[in-house]
Amino acid sequence: MANVAFIGLGNMGGPMAANLVKAGHKVTAFDLVAASRDQAKSDGAAIAESSASAVKGAGIVITMLPAGKHVLGVWNEVIPHMAKGTLIIDCSTIDVESAKQAHALAAKGGMASVDAPVSGGTGGARGATLTFMCGGEDKAFAAAKPVLENMGKKIVHCGGAGAGQAAKICNNMILGISMIAVGEAFVLGEKLGLSHQALFDVASTSSGQCWSLTTYCPVPGPVPTSPANNGYKPGFASNLMVKDLTLAQDAANAAGAVTPLGKHAQEIYKTFDAEGHGGVDFSGIIQHVRTLAGK
């Protein structure tokens, strides 16, 4: 078992750190927010006074923070306090460029590093069923895998520095586009007098089949566990979808890729967010699609 420093104890990081404690690791944790530190303490972690003091004596350092600027800020702060050769893993969803800069900082400080963003949401964080998409050198990935296995069920090595973030934003671009497509199909079906169940029964076993339909169906009824049955309570909030689609567009612009549907999906979710629905589950975008008929 390892000495693990865990920095960023929010909706995702809190339960992930708790799972490391459950697996038998000695976890030293820090977050800027006192309530998150208190929760981690009651989950069995030792609480440090700062990120810098959390990493002292750690064999593995994990960060789970909002965006690239927070990750670079914390990595700049902690790397000088880490023993040479320590493994540092970032599980946040951040832009590919910042992820590469973070790897470069680690290399300069003599550390091994992995970018390891996740999918699976807060349910996956609590249940230790996350998927980790990893970027970094083979040796760093091999060292990270056993500890990631205590927080997830699928750990994929996607390539070198930043490859985990690249895989994450490509996946979420598919998700954002496909959820709008499924929402549009249900709204058209409604106008054509088709019941939700009939469309679901056909499309879920035909070529329209996809995760947004069969696992996360945006109308209540056909998939009882989807957020549509729970007032579109997230799940995965629309403002996080805006974040990921924006990261995808930034990466596309930087890499010279043209992704017209990804761009349009970003605009649609931005409008939904600006209308005050940023905290609604992203499958609630069907409600926005319905309003378009009157415009």
Ligand code: NAD
């Ligand atoms: P969150 O806002 O709940 O948690 C982030 C935490 O980081 C907060 O507790 C905040 O206080 C802390 N923090 C910020 N700056 C800090 C600093 N300098 N030092 C110490 N702590 C600091 O966010 P979350 O929902 O836990 O998401 C974390 C990351 O995971 C994000 O990048 C997000 O995009 C990604 N993600 C979230 C979900 C989800 O469903 N919530 C799913 C997949 C990926």
